[in-house]
Amino acid sequence: SAVISxxxxxxxxxxxxxxxxxxxxxxxxxxxxxxxxQPGQSLTLIATxxxxxxxxxxxxxxxxxxxxxxPNLTFSTLTVxxxxxxxxxxxxxxxxxxxxxPQHFGDGTRLSIL
Amino acid sequence: LAKTxxxxxxxxxxxxxxxxxxxxxxxxxxxxxxxxxxFPSQGPRFIIQGYKTKVTxxxxxxxxxxxxxxxxxxxxxxxxxxxxxxxxxxxxxSGTYKYIFGTGTRLKVLA
Numbered sequence: 001s002a003v004i005s006x007x008x009x010x011x012x013x014x015x016x017x018x019x020x021x022x023x024x025x026x027x028x029x030x031x032x033x034x035x036x037x038q039p040g041q042s043l044t045l046i047a048t049x050x051x052x053x054x055x056x057x058x059x060x061x062x063x064x065x066x067x068x069x070x071p072n073l074t075f076s077t078l079t080v081x082x083x084x085x086x087x088x089x090x091x092x093x094x095x096x097x098x099x100x101x102p103q104h105f106g107d108g109t110r111l112s113i114l
Numbered sequence: 115l116a117k118t119x120x121x122x123x124x125x126x127x128x129x130x131x132x133x134x135x136x137x138x139x140x141x142x143x144x145x146x147x148x149x150x151x152x153f154p155s156q157g158p159r160f161i162i163q164g165y166k167t168k169v170t171x172x173x174x175x176x177x178x179x180x181x182x183x184x185x186x187x188x189x190x191x192x193x194x195x196x197x198x199x200x201x202x203x204x205x206x207x208s209g210t211y212k213y214i215f216g217t218g219t220r221l222k223v224l225a
Binding site (some may be wrong): 001003031033035042043044045049058071092094096100102103104105106107110 | 138148155156158159162197201204207211212213214215216217218
């Protein structure tokens with residue numbers, strides 16, 4: 001299965017700033033996804049990161065708040081903009097190589113807002 | 115996308131077999147059933163996936179009845195290290211390929 005590295009693993013940020021999270025995969029993958037997991041909760045899909053095109057966002061998530069880049073088949077970034085305490089969560093990247101394979105997840109980025 | 119329902123929590127003792135059942139009444143013909151395990155401070159880890167009948171690997175078995183409206187994850191002889199949250203997902207094999215996570219089952223294994 002693909003090896004997924006997320007950076008940073010955790011961060012503490014000030015209100016109003018932004019944080020960019022990186023997701024690096026050790027092989028080329030067609031599908032990459034970004035999730036949010038609030039404390040004690042399940043995972044919620046933020047968006048699907050498409051290589052060479054705009055990301056597809058789920059209801060309740062907008063590009064201005066969560067801009068995503070997908071410059072190639074092994075890398076993606078998620079930026080969480082204009083941080084507020086409500087953004088304190090774990091942000092996870094996942095990848096899927098084809099329709100018959102399960103998604104594989106990184107270990108996430110734990111974000112806390114002061 | 116099919117919604118899943120599973121128990122919020124379960125307790126078990128070391129050495130016992132644990133069965134976690136998930137209902138997915140609206141599963142589509144081409145959907146797979148997939149189970150993940152998540153430990154604190156880690157991303158979900160794939161356990162097992164199946165389409166129908168029974169699938170077994172080195173860590174678990176997955177039982178799916180003919181109507182596919184439910185599935186049961188079976189963990190043989192659990193240990194303390196199996197304490198985790200277990201998620202059942204219905205996974206589309208076409209279209210958006212999106213995963214919709216339910217609440218999961220919080221399994222606590224007791225000594």
